[in-house]
Amino acid sequence: MFDFKKNSKKLKSENKTETSSLSVQLKQTRASLFGMLFSKKTPIDDTIINELEDRFLLADVGIKTTDLIIRLLTATIKKKSDVLCFNEQIKQALLPLLKSVEQNFTIPKNISKPYLVLVVGVNGVGKTTTVGKLTKYIKSENKSVLLAAADTFRAAATEQLNIWGERNNVKVISQINGSDPGAVIYDALQSARANNIDVLIVDTAGRLHNKKNLMDEIKKINRISDKFDITIKKEILLVLDAGTGQNAVTQTKQFKESIGVDGIILTKLDGTAKGGIVFRLADELNIPIKFIGIGEKIDDLQKFKATEFIDALLENNS
Numbered sequence: 001m002f003d004f005k006k007n008s009k010k011l012k013s014e015n016k017t018e019t020s021s022l023s024v025q026l027k028q029t030r031a032s033l034f035g036m037l038f039s040k041k042t043p044i045d046d047t048i049i050n051e052l053e054d055r056f057l058l059a060d061v062g063i064k065t066t067d068l069i070i071r072l073l074t075a076t077i078k079k080k081s082d083v084l085c086f087n088e089q090i091k092q093a094l095l096p097l098l099k100s101v102e103q104n105f106t107i108p109k110n111i112s113k114p115y116l117v118l119v120v121g122v123n124g125v126g127k128t129t130t131v132g133k134l135t136k137y138i139k140s141e142n143k144s145v146l147l148a149a150a151d152t153f154r155a156a157a158t159e160q161l162n163i164w165g166e167r168n169n170v171k172v173i174s175q176i177n178g179s180d181p182g183a184v185i186y187d188a189l190q191s192a193r194a195n196n197i198d199v200l201i202v203d204t205a206g207r208l209h210n211k212k213n214l215m216d217e218i219k220k221i222n223r224i225s226d227k228f229d230i231t232i233k234k235e236i237l238l239v240l241d242a243g244t245g246q247n248a249v250t251q252t253k254q255f256k257e258s259i260g261v262d263g264i265i266l267t268k269l270d271g272t273a274k275g276g277i278v279f280r281l282a283d284e285l286n287i288p289i290k291f292i293g294i295g296e297k298i299d300d301l302q303k304f305k306a307t308e309f310i311d312a313l314l315e316n317n318s
């Protein structure tokens, strides 16, 4: 739960940039939340707050988080005697909420290799694509990567991961279609260890015949890595499609309860007006958001930076 009192200290605002590429990618969310609503010098007043309340509700931010946002905005007005421009007021009000879930993806030092990253999430949210992008990111940090195709249910899934492997020039461990994902992981762990690989990223299946099956499969992957080496450090990254709105919240709760989630990667922010879900995820779940996906290409993954995100949403909104 977001602690307003604890986080409400004024955060320093940073310099504004020219229209950023993030702002372009977030244009639908930007339009739905803040577009055409203000003139730059307008102070926040009740009319604008009411309008914002409607917009956040329409954008699937949910009643509870919208209430919180309205309280944050109202508190900001009370604190201000001078008339700050709208962007600055709203930024000061909402930045602490987003800051509370900003956290870098970091590979722990001095661990027995490989660092195991399990990429989980329901079908179609962008797991395999994200694995491809994440591989490039980790390689750019001068770490070696191996991929494991643990979505053995569809032949096309392995094929898709192989393409990302080629693009990144990294090896992909896979087995024939329908084989046991646990066996793929064990193979991949052995190969990673033998080749002194820093990070093993596992692309998992999202669709099994029911939710229990899906969760059991991921739990099994966990057990296999423990069997291989109990000291292996691992991280579970949950991929969520921003366009699914409140479903993303439900999915997070389910994954969190059954397998635990260390971080969220929120994809497809480029194609949706529902990016306001970020506020809800931050308020209701308080799980770090490590990256955002803003397109289908290899470079369309960015670290989630609260300041950049809110600046992008507030750019050119008047």
Ligand SMILES: Nc1nc2c(ncn2[C@@H]2O[C@H](COP(=O)(O)OP(=O)(O)O)[C@@H](O)[C@H]2O)c(=O)[nH]1
Pocket: 121, 122, 123, 124, 125, 126, 127, 128, 129, 130, 206, 267, 268, 269, 270, 271, 292, 293, 294, 295, 296, 300
């Ligand atoms: N626009 C956009 N499309 C994405 C993004 N991430 C993934 N996709 C697309 O979403 C679709 C499903 O992605 P995939 O990685 O196969 O999902 P998976 O089933 O979870 O592995 C593909 O067409 C991807 O190109 C993103 O950040 N933005």
Ligand SMILES: [Mg+2]
Pocket: 127, 128, 129, 151, 157, 203
């Ligand atoms: Mg996939």
